[in-house]
Amino acid sequence: MTAAESGTREKIYEVDELTRVEGEGSLVLHVRKGKVLEARLRIFEAPRYFEQIVVERTPDEVIDIVARICGICPVAYQMSAVHAFEDLFGVKVDPEVRALRRLLYCGEWIESHALHIYLLHLPDFLGYDSAIALAHDDRPAVERGLRMKKIGNRILEILGGRPIHPVSVRVGGFSRAPRRADLEPLRAPLAAALEDAKETVKLVAGLTAPEFEREPRMVALHHPKEYPYNHGHIQSTDGVDLRPSDWDRAFREVQVEGSMALHARTKDGATYLLGPASRITLDAEQLHPIARELLAETGMADAIRTNIYWSVLARAIELTHAIAEAIDIVDGYRPPIESRVAWTPKSGVAAWSTEAPRGLLFHRYEIDGRGRVSAAQIVPPTSQNQGAIEDDLRRFAPRIIDLPDDEATLRLEQLIRSYDPCISCATHFLDVRILRD
Amino acid sequence: MMTIEVTRPERTTTAGRWYLERAGLDALVAALREDGRTVIGPTVADGAVVLAEIHSSAEMPHAVGDVQGPGRYRLTKRDDARVFGYVVGPTSWKRWVFPPDVELSTGRRTGHRVEFAPTASHPTKLAFVGVRACELAAFGVQDRVLDAGPFRDADYAARRESAFVVAVQCTTAELTCFCTSMGTGPEVEHGFDIALTELDEGFLLDVGSPAGQELVDGKLASALRPATPVEVYTAAADVAATRARIGDPLPTAGLHDRLLAQLDNPRWAQVAERCITCGNCTLACPTCFCTSVIQKTDMEGIAATNERAWDSCFSPGFARVAGGSFRSRPRDRYRQWLTHKFGTWWDQFGTTGCVGCGRCITWCPVGIDVREELMAIAPPVALSPEPIRVEPVAASFNDFVVAQVVATRQETADTVTLTLAGADPAFSKGNLGQFAMVAIPGFPPLPISISRFTVDGIELTIRGAGPATKAMTALKVGDQLGLRGPLGNNWPIERAVGRDLVIVSGGIGLAPLRPVIHALAADRRRFGDVRLYYGARTPADILYREEMERWASRGGIEVHLTVDRAGPEWEGRVGVVTQLFDQATWEGANAIAFVCGPERMMQATANTLAGRGVTPTRIFVTLERHMECGIGLCGHCQMGKYFVCRDGPVFSLLQLGDTFGREGI
């Protein structure tokens, strides 16, 4: 990381390769005379052309393929895709399949949130390079995180064969639904994980976060009866209310000026924020009672809404929620009558949004007469958040301008990590012109 | 080489034979569990009947059947309540007596010291419910391999010893079964504690050991009553029917020598193009015993464990040494499998390695059938369909017996079927596809196929092709003619048992195949799908029209017709007969074909069949040649090395090789 000074009033802060984020990205903040000239989160993942790779493939093949966009949240990709197809084909899955899909998502949230809180984010708050360094001083804390991460992975493994790129999600249901006995081994560790999660909420609520108040526009799915994973309406703090298939009625992808990157904006060009903080803000009522109570105890719902550093707490609350809901689903589970219902393809547009750990993930596929994809659009959460992140970088500038360079860039990097950006996902927002510099 | 002597004592006595209600099965499972045993039995999971631990008979299949073929297994619903109404599934008992993964020993290396400790085997007490005859035989084979030599597998021995065996007689069989050929079933005869034969409402129960007797006298006593003679009879009849159904799909006489003489057969390379060397066949096989040991260590490099896992001669690394693999090519590995299982196993262990359970056939994902490979690589010495010779009458050059026309039927404008009676009884005992030399004084005697066998005579269907045949078609009821026969060999219908049969014929060529269809219809369930493809010149030339409708409607035979030329009244297909099955969806991997018609047509048919995977060993044709004596003396009918009258007229394509269809032979 460098902070180049040219004259006394001009500074360029750069982090060449962001660490403890998923994927490869860099950031640049260019300030002159207190004025921010450029604030950019750059992504230099190599392009992988997913939207083209899925062309001509069948819906079930697409579910396998899009998972590989991101190894951290493959389930999210599978969920948005499968629900998009089922919505178009008019597939009604067994209610137990619906519950299993929530459980699958719980697994991914638990895994992803535990990973982010303990392995990627906590070292920032406590001043370490990594969780391994942190473990030297506080091994129990890191072990707690790993324990929870493990149970999340275990859920994914039982339902999908493996934690990363599980294999069982199919249009119409699952290629195989677990027997009750298969879920049995989850009970005890889930119960223990719930205690760990509560402990985590306590731990992170007690951290000190930098002051950084602002009020971003927040967007998340909202469902009256449940915390949002696969269903609900797209809602926002300023009144958007749409079916999950209709993302493109309120939002669009725009080419950012001076760059080749595509960012998502609202139709009138505004940036917005997705993810745990937005969900907690829009869906607190639907949290599992255990998580809702914990949130109330901390009394920090407002802080979560206004200070992105407290997204770590939002994640901890959601971690608790996911574990508590997983316990309920496991308890009430009965194998579906049909793990996979019959379906036939239809031509048309298949679109859906679900809540990835990092926020709303929108997929849109055009299906041809032979039931294969003819065009695809995938809008991952990180690229939707990118505008909001850059807005915040701009706002943040005055706070670091007087700090020593190393510290300033570190602070910037920490800010970025608060968003838990998943850069692997964001590859199609590649900004290569800058990369060449 | 030794053979398994199969003795089948007649057990007609009802003494010591019991009847168990179907509901009583649960008492049996419960009794075994109370005995502290882990009970392993059949249960339905993932589209198959698998073996797994069961806690009550409710977990066992009910009204479930199966259909098996090469590379194919499907469950079916039975319309009765049988618990054992299927045959062996993907799991074998090997899983419990010779588990797929076992820890053998542990080791430690601390400083200069090394220690080794064998891992103690503490097998739980087992009970196996539903062991079939071939599986009992597999235990016998494994006993010889693992427990009879100078070095023994103690873990295997302990597990085997602990297991209480409830055997089940097979009252159903699948196309993949060939226990009859291997001499291992379907009758369960020894090696069990209790044997069950499933009847409509319950089971006939036989005791096979003191432990079985103890159970019958003790915990199970209240669930039993003595069996009635009808129950005993029915049970025996059902098992006998199973034997009949299976037939003898793999003639094994001399197989060991036949096979080992074929190490250079080109077929090894051909099968290796189809074989994926996946190893499924060997792991599914109840007798394959190859394993590999792998070492695992901790990160300190101190503690290590040795684990033994099922392996296979199909794994590329199985025969690897530092310089490479001894069986580097897939063909080498396929050859190892087949020659071991059916050949060298005898030399090593004095027994066959194959018990005919058919698992390797069903569970080969690409449907390779060991029987077919064996028949192609090491065919039975007599290549031709073996005639079951009936002593022909009037077998000298120009001697005839007289028969009388008792009925005539005008089949088509130029073809008549004559029903003959009063001839020698030898004729009605003739074989499917044989012919007679038929004579009217003044005309040359002609070969005419027997188109039907009746109780006291035969039928001939004759097309008036020339002067002699025209004279015959003109015969009236009460007229007489001269016969010699029955002559020639026959269609190898026993080879079609358990297979799909494709019959292709054109014109008068249907006559020699008609008795085949009669025989099939009489015992239809022994055969797979039967399809008849028949081509005639015009709709008016179609033979046996009414009869054909019965074949289709009641005989369970698919009939496909085509004509060369059609009038407006014809709604069926027009074109040559091979076009009829161009669009068909069946695969030939399990089919056998009988073909008779003009030689051109037979050639075209043979090519099409080969394209569908029917190998030359399974395509049979009947040849028409100029014949005068019909007994191999006149020399007219010679074709290459064969006298068609004596060695034929039915030949397999393999026999004919490239003489078939070649001009001028």
Next chain:
Amino acid sequence: MAAMAHPTEHGHGGHAHSNEHGHAARGGTPRPRVAVVKFASCDGCQLTILDLEDLLLELSEHFEIVDFPEASSARSNGPYDVLFVEGSVSTPDHLRRIGELRKQARVLVTIGACATSGGIQALRNWADHDAYRAAVYPTPEFVESLARATPIAEHVPVDFELRGCPISPDQLVELLTALVTGRRPQLRDEAVCMECKRRGVVCVMSAQGIACLGQVTQTGCGAICPRMGRGCYGCFGPREQANAAGLARYLQASGERSAEEVGQLFAGFTAYSEPFRSTITDLGGTRGARRTGGAGHVAGGAYPPPGGAATGRASYLPGRPRMEGIDDDGR
């Protein structure tokens, strides 16, 4: 596995080196320095390292993780004792970096389908690269990517490879243990089927007519897909002497699948490895050069496919009333 040959053929190379470090670790001298880098990939394979929850902290006692940007802000430019490489070579920059990295690494291990085979992104290798770029990016001329996404071994020698999309945690532990204790890693070179059978899985190909690549695929995953009731899609890549052509012929012979559909089966995460690669090419490439379906062709992969009838387990389960439908719109 040509890659595997390196440390075994030059026996003392891999062994002596690892010994030195493995035993040295216990003797108090430095632990082997490990780094993780990525090229074009999804991060799933390196995440597998973090997914070794139970072992992660123990591992850090045996290895010094000096560069692993996803997990740590501490960085190092090498040299490394062990370098894990994830991802395929897909940009001019990758091309440059892989050469440099090889020089820094004593043992180079490729992890995952992307690195060992090119990954899913290698499907573009059959297509017109420019058309691909133009279809995804608004200003394609600015996108730097190579016409082909290629495995690492196409550019530099590789010492060990871990297959899979993603890699198997068990195989990863086995490799690490072998490296630290100086023995040969026991990575089997057999078909997925073998593990399928050992685990008592009912073959989905024989019992349900589902196409399964397990027969031609390198073992290592533990037969995940068949255990989950579906066919293997080959994410561990072709095994030694994989008879892909034979399997492709069989799958077409039944008439239920067209040549194109069979080709697509191989056109997955390890498509660019031979013999999958030539099988795909022989059957018309990745983008349906032969678009007409054969007999029984199934549009868009409907379920169940006609003819391939799955014998539903459901029919053997006692009936149970359906639950009330849930309003999935949240309205």
